[in-house]
Amino acid sequence: MRRDSVAREHGFSLIEVMVAIVLLTVAILGAATMQITALGGRDVAIRTTNASTMASDTMEDLIGRDYNDSLLAPTVFSSPSSDASYNSAMSNTGAAHVGPVTHGFEVFWNVIEDYPIDNTKAIRVIVRRGDRGVTRTVSLDYIKMGP
Numbered sequence: 001m002r003r004d005s006v007a008r009e010h011g012f013s014l015i016e017v018m019v020a021i022v023l024l025t026v027a028i029l030g031a032a033t034m035q036i037t038a039l040g041g042r043d044v045a046i047r048t049t050n051a052s053t054m055a056s057d058t059m060e061d062l063i064g065r066d067y068n069d070s071l072l073a074p075t076v077f078s079s080p081s082s083d084a085s086y087n088s089a090m091s092n093t094g095a096a097h098v099g100p101v102t103h104g105f106e107v108f109w110n111v112i113e114d115y116p117i118d119n120t121k122a123i124r125v126i127v128r129r130g131d132r133g134v135t136r137t138v139s140l141d142y143i144k145m146g147p
Contacts, residue, residue, distance in 0.1 A: 044131055051105055051127040051138040058099055058107050059125045059140045067146050071097060072121055074113040086115075090124040091139070105129045119146035 065071060075095045080086035090110045099107030105127055112122040121144045128137045 047129060047131060048136070048138065050103075051129055051136070054102075054105055054107060055125045055127045055138050055140045058109065058127075059123070059142055062109065062123055062125070063142060063144060067121070067144065072111050072123070072144070073097075074121075075110045076112045079112065079115050086112075086122075090122070090141070091126065091137075093126060093128065096126070116143065120144065121146070 062071060075097060076089045076092075078089075080089050089112065092110065093106075093108040096108035096110045099109065101107070106129070107125070107127050109123060109125045114120065115122045123142045123144060124139055125142075126137055126139045128135060130136075
């Protein structure tokens with residue numbers, strides 16, 4: 001009797017080994033999927049950071065220019081009546097000044113003169129890019145005081 005109980009306690013059955021292999025495979029595939037998703041998110045974050053940097057650089061260049069510089073000529077000629085019409089007018093890239101296109105990033109800026117008060121210019125810089133078929137934008141606003 002002692003011999004039978006000892007013989008039953010040695011090793012694992014084939015079914016137990018197969019279940020362990022299946023569980024390990026599922027865990028490894030889940031970890032690989034998470035890694036691929038993380039890399040995709042990292043790529044989007046890098047491109048967003050690059051777009052923000054381009055918008056900031058363009059805005060700094062425009063801020064440093066003279067109030068009457070040709071790059072700060074108005075592109076929106078009627079004062080908006082509300083925040084919604086301001087955002088609509090300033091986000092229109094059809095009437096905007098166009099900056100350089102580099103590495104898939106398009107740079108635009110709009111200017112409204114005498115908005116929100118007289119002797120000021122509202123400037124919005126827009127950087128547009130395509131990420132996996134989706135158009136994404138980054139925009140910065142600034143109010144420049146006149147002389």
